[in-house]
Amino acid sequence: VPIDSLRKVGFDHSAEEIHLYMQLWRYSGYLMGVDSEVLPTSEREARRLMDMIASTEAEPDDDSRRLTRALFAAGRTPPEGQRRAPEKVVKVGQGMIRGILGDDLADQLDVPDHRYKRAFPIVRSLVRRTEAVTSALPAALRAAGRERAVAAGRDYWAMLTRGSREPFGFAPPERLLGIAGEVVRSIPRKVSPLASAMRSK
Structure with a gap:
């Protein structure tokens, strides 16, 4: 689903990039305790699982709509000092989601x-043009760009984990669960080996 969504937005992925993404997705699922039988090892296997799910799942119900509204509501809570931008950001996100889902x-x-x-076709056009320019660059420049992107990702992860006294868990936010906070806090939370390792460093 994420790969198809990125393609609809205009991103172009090589076979190697898709393979690496699938391995990252599989490992992330493993850390969260997802059964290995539903963790695809390739794009072809992932599409087979998607087709099977699509053939058996029903249309979105009231719970699905409540979750959608909760996700949008979460984005409307602005950081301190930012009161106007979040609402516009949420609306642009809604427009992008509508363009991706149909x-x-x-x-x-x-x-x-x-x-x-209307933001969706504009963003898609810009992304496609950027992808075309990027693909025309010499291999050395593309490699340097990838290295910068990886470094930025590592810096972002370090920012998230810096100063954290407790390892990260994977429980959903309480307001998205729609149940009492006391119940959520009573549920044991799994901690990934990766998070524990990051904490010990």
């Missing part, structure tokens, strides 16, 4: 239909 599924999930959906 109107039928977006309507079933109660994704708002407003003028910000």
